Structures are given as structure tokens and as C-alpha cells.
Amino acid sequence: MVEKYSVKTYENGGSDDGDENKERGNWSGRMDFILSLIGYAIGMSNIWRFPILCYRNGGGAFLIPYLIFMALCGMPLFFLEVAFGQFCSEGPITAWKVCRLFKGAGYGMTIITGLTIIYYNVIITYIIYYFIASLTAIPSLPWATCDNWWNTEACASLHKAVNCSVDNCTDIDSNVTEDVYNIIFNSTSNNLTGDDTEMKVITAAEEFWNHRVLGITDGIGNLGSIRWELAGLLLVSWIIIFLCLCRGIKSSGKVVYVTATLPYLVITILIIRGVTLPGAAEGLKFYFIPKWELLLSTKVWSDAAIQIFFSLGPSWGGLLTMASYNKFHNNCLRDSILVPIVNSATSIYCGIAVFSVLGFLAQDTGLPIEDVVRAGPGLVFVVYPEALARIPLAPLWSILFFIMMFTIGLDSQFVMVEGVCSAIVDSYPRVLRKRKTLFVLGICVTCYFLGLPMTTGGGNYILFILDWLIGYLGLMVIALVECFVFVAIYGLNNFYEDIAMMIGKFPSVWWKICWAAVTPLIIVFILIMMFVENAPILYGNYSYPTWALVIGWMVAFASVVIIPVWMVVEYFISSKGDTFWQRCISLTRPTSDWGPAVEKYRRGRYANTIKPEVHYMELKRRFPGSETK
Structure with missing residues (x-):
């Protein structure tokens, strides 16, 4: 109740x-x-x-x-x-x-x-x-234009795009084709194609992020x-x-x-x-x-x-x-x-x-x-x-x-x-x-x-x-x-x-x-x-x-692998019983200080359990072999 x-x-x-x-x-x-x-x-x-x-x-x-x-x-x-x-x-x-x-x-x-x-x-x-x-x-914002020291010839500011061929690059105003505007918003880069070469077109904001902020390798x-x-x-x-x-x-x-x-x-x-x-x-x-x-x-x-x-x-x-x-x-x-x-x-x-x-x-x-x-x-x-x-x-x-x-x-x-x-x-x-x-x-x-x-x-x-x-x-x-x-x-x-x-x-x-x-x-x-x-x-x-990828997955699995590893640790340091099954069962039961931390709320089935503020060494003295930590 x-x-x-x-x-x-x-x-x-x-x-x-x-x-x-x-x-x-x-x-x-x-x-x-x-x-x-x-x-x-x-x-x-x-x-x-x-x-x-x-x-x-x-x-x-x-x-x-x-x-x-x-x-x-x-x-x-x-x-x-x-x-x-x-x-x-x-x-x-x-x-x-x-x-x-x-x-x-x-x-x-x-x-x-x-x-x-x-x-x-x-x-x-x-x-x-x-x-x-x-x-x-x-x-103005530093990623609004392509005339900064970190910009490359591939930069397109969306106010101005760059049309490149083998020998020269010329600026063209906002009246440019959709191909030029179709830049790398979707994590891919499109190309401006000349007769003999291709150049990726990148937004000024992308270049600011990659070259100015990250200096990406x-x-x-x-x-x-x-x-x-x-x-x-x-x-x-x-x-x-x-x-x-x-x-x-x-x-x-x-x-x-x-x-x-x-x-x-x-x-x-x-x-x-x-x-x-x-x-x-x-x-x-x-x-x-x-x-x-x-x-x-x-x-x-x-x-x-x-x-x-x-x-x-x-x-x-x-x-x-x-x-x-x-x-x-x-x-x-x-x-x-x-x-x-x-x-x-x-x-x-x-x-x-x-x-x-x-x-x-x-x-x-x-x-x-x-x-x-x-x-x-x-x-x-x-x-x-x-x-x-x-x-x-x-x-x-x-x-x-x-x-x-x-x-x-x-x-x-x-x-x-x-x-x-x-x-x-x-x-x-x-x-x-x-x-x-x-x-x-x-x-x-x-x-x-x-x-x-x-x-x-x-x-x-x-x-x-x-x-x-x-x-x-x-x-x-x-x-x-x-x-x-x-x-x-x-x-x-x-x-x-x-x-x-x-x-x-x-x-x-x-x-x-x-x-x-x-x-x-x-x-x-x-x-x-x-x-x-x-x-x-x-x-x-x-x-x-x-x-x-191997290192990344090892790091990712660490939070999963620790669960069975700690089962083994707990089995050897705090389980009780004569058989393997008894020792495992003892680990599934709450410790004696499980429950409300404040003494006045330890009522009902918690009334006669050990209060959490009792010193650990006192617990060890009063209950030898206790699993409480």
C-alpha cells in the first residue's frame, strides 16, 4: 500500500x-x-x-x-x-x-x-x-563575397558567379545559368566545364567554412x-x-x-x-x-x-x-x-x-x-x-x-x-x-x-x-x-x-x-x-x-561492450552464493541502500533497510560480505 x-x-x-x-x-x-x-x-x-x-x-x-x-x-x-x-x-x-x-x-x-x-x-x-x-x-558578412584572402578561383558568391576555362576566368553577373548556381548545397560539387578542363564551383559561404574556419585538409x-x-x-x-x-x-x-x-x-x-x-x-x-x-x-x-x-x-x-x-x-x-x-x-x-x-x-x-x-x-x-x-x-x-x-x-x-x-x-x-x-x-x-x-x-x-x-x-x-x-x-x-x-x-x-x-x-x-x-x-x-572506420566503430561499441564486461567484474567483486546461478541472482537484487536517499521517505518496504548515509566502512563492519558499495 x-x-x-x-x-x-x-x-x-x-x-x-x-x-x-x-x-x-x-x-x-x-x-x-x-x-x-x-x-x-x-x-x-x-x-x-x-x-x-x-x-x-x-x-x-x-x-x-x-x-x-x-x-x-x-x-x-x-x-x-x-x-x-x-x-x-x-x-x-x-x-x-x-x-x-x-x-x-x-x-x-x-x-x-x-x-x-x-x-x-x-x-x-x-x-x-x-x-x-x-x-x-x-x-557585410565575410562569407558574402569571393574577394577575401581565403577564397579560390572556384568561388561563386551567388551575387556573382565565376566562369572558368583553360586560359581565363571572367566574372558574370547575376544573369547566370542554373548550372552555375547549382552549387554544393547537397554535399556534392558541380562543375563548370570548359573545352579542356573542369572547375568545381563552390559558394563563398562554403569556402569561408572550409578554408577560413576549418582550414580543412x-x-x-x-x-x-x-x-x-x-x-x-x-x-x-x-x-x-x-x-x-x-x-x-x-x-x-x-x-x-x-x-x-x-x-x-x-x-x-x-x-x-x-x-x-x-x-x-x-x-x-x-x-x-x-x-x-x-x-x-x-x-x-x-x-x-x-x-x-x-x-x-x-x-x-x-x-x-x-x-x-x-x-x-x-x-x-x-x-x-x-x-x-x-x-x-x-x-x-x-x-x-x-x-x-x-x-x-x-x-x-x-x-x-x-x-x-x-x-x-x-x-x-x-x-x-x-x-x-x-x-x-x-x-x-x-x-x-x-x-x-x-x-x-x-x-x-x-x-x-x-x-x-x-x-x-x-x-x-x-x-x-x-x-x-x-x-x-x-x-x-x-x-x-x-x-x-x-x-x-x-x-x-x-x-x-x-x-x-x-x-x-x-x-x-x-x-x-x-x-x-x-x-x-x-x-x-x-x-x-x-x-x-x-x-x-x-x-x-x-x-x-x-x-x-x-x-x-x-x-x-x-x-x-x-x-x-x-x-x-x-x-x-x-x-x-x-x-x-575501425577505430570509430571500436569507440562506438565501447558503450555496449562495457555492459557484459561489467557483469563479469560485478560477479567477481560483489556477488554472493555458492553456485554460479546463486551468485548471478544476487546481482539482480537491489542493494540494501536502494531506495529514497532522504531518511524520512524510507517507508513501507524500505523502512527496515540500511539508510544510504551510513558510512561504507560501518556497513562492512555490520554486514560482512555485503554487496553494498
Whole structure:
């Protein structure tokens, strides 16, 4: 039976003021948590991934599988992780005292997030670079013309194209053919052909990105030297992250009041400007008009399902970490419905800003929409800047756009860095908890130096392959493990009782159905489609060498391999029993300190268990051979 509390107890989060958890601390207010979740869930993929997926997979028709998977997979996983973290008030690793046999999943989360924060801050570095370039280039943007020192003879500014033959190159004005305008927006380069030679035509924005920002080399085997401008800005970005996280959630929880809300203001301004541009209506038609026949394609459904993991962030450990700082009676069910809805609405809203501008660019160049669309960073650092350069008061709109991208990037990075720090600090609380500020500093410094290779001329090849490989497989496997543990090992009835202890009522049976059957089946479908499609990894037209792919896949599999490896580790260091089977069974049972971290909430079946604040050495003395850590 669930012990009854007054309605006010749940509405106030179980405490009128102050921190319930004196050791780890709590959010200062409920909005700190909500805004942190919204900021985390609404990341760069909402800008550069969702609108393009929507366009390429049937326009408005793509919203049907996306919203279906949001309800059947995204929300259930979101609720599972938030409830899991809030109940035990532990980080991604120590939370798995619920089932030590699968503790490796917690390490898998930390590995994925730890690798991601290294290259994610490099992307934030690029954003800072573009912001400074926009700020210092008034009245025009540096990627608007082809008369800069980094430009080549192949440059075409879209205001002016270059017609090249063997002996000479002549400028021709805007009255040029569509072949000249048909530049590399789709990750391919077209050629201007003379009698004896061919020259690739590249936009001014593309050359600014490749030659001025990246100083890109010919492949991952030729990294070149460090670009000190990028290295300096990478240091600046890590300093900003540290200053915002130096006091943990107490500092980041206040910063998100700006970083989580400012993007909505900027997006709204960009939408107002975008929809008033000529050609915007055509862009929005491509974005919204359904292509119903594409719903028959399995790729459309797999793309929609995969996007859920990049939109909401389950399996990364961030949701679990943020929820672990909630007060015990926070209504995690309400939050787990609200945030995914806000996230989906924001993804659609961002698409309006993107496609209204791309529609303008298509009309202005005479190209069809599909030839100016590019997914990923190319949309943010090439196509959108090219469009902004053609709008009156271009530096103003560019500054606003990159401010928005910067705040969006910071929100996600806050949560991921805090997730890694909390995972390790909670594993060694007696050593690190009082020194958490120094530990956060150490993480930031370490990640800075690990990110330096990505500031070289060939660094973007490393970033691209990491971004391509790290998240997919590990995220799906960890999500499956979570469902399996709470359904088949811990038991959904037990988990429901835990949730009821927090929110004062049992959730609907709907969540049980999803966790037990629907959500795992969707994840299995995604995994099958990943192997069936098996798309090659290409950076534009560049194919990675075999050695780079092997290293990339080894890194990608690390978050999966750690799960069975840690099973073996746990078997030898903490299992109990005389036979192999008995020792394995002992690892599936929660440890004696599993449950609410705050003593006053350890009621019901947790009333006679060991309180988590009891010193580890005292536990060892009182319970020799205890599996508790």
C-alpha cells in the first residue's frame, strides 16, 4: 500500500523550502528543473536535423510517425528515466544499485556522454567563431563575397558567379545559368566545364567554412597543425561551461532561465523576418505539405524513431542526472508529459524559421528547394549563413541566429557535463563530493585537451565520424536494458509503488504496456533498420579509410561492450552464493541502500533497510560480505 500524504505535500515537492538532500543538494525551484530539461531536450538537432528529416520524409506526413513514436517510445523512456533518477537521487552509475548485474549500462551512458561533450564543445566553438565574425564584419558578412584572402578561383558568391576555362576566368553577373548556381548545397560539387578542363564551383559561404574556419585538409590522415583561433575559442567555451557549473545545479539552474528561454525569442524574431521574405511560402510548402506515399517507406518510420533519441535525450544519462536533484515528491509524471510536448512543438516551430529562409534562398538563386537543403552542421554553418548574407541588415540577423545557437548548445552541454560529473562524484562521494568544484574544473581541462585535435585542419573529420557513430547503437542497447531491468527483473509493480510514493498515485496502466512491450519492440525495429540500411559514412564526397572506420566503430561499441564486461567484474567483486546461478541472482537484487536517499521517505518496504548515509566502512563492519558499495 502507498502511504498517503496531503495534496499540499506533493504540490510543494515534499518540502516547503531548503534542500531535502543535504549531501547532494536539490534544485532551488521546480522551474530550474523544468527549464533545464527543456534546454537539454531542445538541442542543435532540433535546428539542423528535425526540419530536414521532416522535409525528406514526406513533409507534414513525417509528423505522423514522429508523434506516434514520441507517444509510444519517447515519453515512456523519458518518464522511466526521470522517475528512476528522482526516486533514488543517484547519478547514472550508482543508480544501478537497483540491479548491479546491469551496472555497465550506467557506465555506457557515461561513456557516450563523456565522448559527446568533447566534440560538442568544438561545435559551440564554431558558433562563437561565426558570432564574432558577424559582430566584426559590419556592414557585410565575410562569407558574402569571393574577394577575401581565403577564397579560390572556384568561388561563386551567388551575387556573382565565376566562369572558368583553360586560359581565363571572367566574372558574370547575376544573369547566370542554373548550372552555375547549382552549387554544393547537397554535399556534392558541380562543375563548370570548359573545352579542356573542369572547375568545381563552390559558394563563398562554403569556402569561408572550409578554408577560413576549418582550414580543412584532404583527409583524416592529414590533421595538419592546430588552428589557434579555434583552440583559443574552445578554451573560452570550456571556461564558460565551468563558470556555469562550478556550483553545480545551483548555478546552472539559474543560467537556464536565460539560455532556455532566449532561443524562443530569437526564433520568433527570425520567423517574423523569414516569413516576410520572397519565396518563404514555397519553403513552408515543402516543409508542411504531406507526401503521403512516403509513409509506406520503412526508412521514414525508422528516421522518426531515431530522431526521438536525439530530441528527448533518453539513454544519455542526462535525464536521470537532472531528475536525481529533484525533491522526492516532485510530480515527475507531469514533467515527463510536459517536456516532450514542448520539445515536439519546438522542433516544428524551428522548422518554420529554417524553411522560410531556405525558400527565400531557393527563389533568389533559381534553384529548387531540394538543391539548397542540407542536413547537419552544413545547414548551420553554410546554407543558413549564405541565406542570411542575402537579407538586408545581414549582420544583425546573423548575430541573432548564432546567439540562439550558442544558448541552445550551452543548455545541452550543461546537462551532459553535469551528468558525467555526477556519475563519477556519486561513485566516490567521500573523496569527491566536497571537492566537486575542483573535479568539474578537472573534467573541463581534460576535455579541452582531448578536444584540441579537433581544432586542427583535419579535426572536423574526427568530429564528423564521432558524431555519426557514438550515439546510435549504444543508445538503443541501453534503452533496451532499462526496459528489461524494470520489467523483467525489478518488476513493474515494484516500480509503480516507487512512483506512487513520490507522486501520491499509481500511474496509468498505459506506461506498463509501453515499458513491457511497445517501447522495446520499437527499439528492436530501430536496431534492425540500422543494420539493414547500413549507410556508408561519407564526409561530403570523402570516404574514410578503413583504419579510421575501425577505430570509430571500436569507440562506438565501447558503450555496449562495457555492459557484459561489467557483469563479469560485478560477479567477481560483489556477488554472493555458492553456485554460479546463486551468485548471478544476487546481482539482480537491489542493494540494501536502494531506495529514497532522504531518511524520512524510507517507508513501507524500505523502512527496515540500511539508510544510504551510513558510512561504507560501518556497513562492512555490520554486514560482512555485503554487496553494498
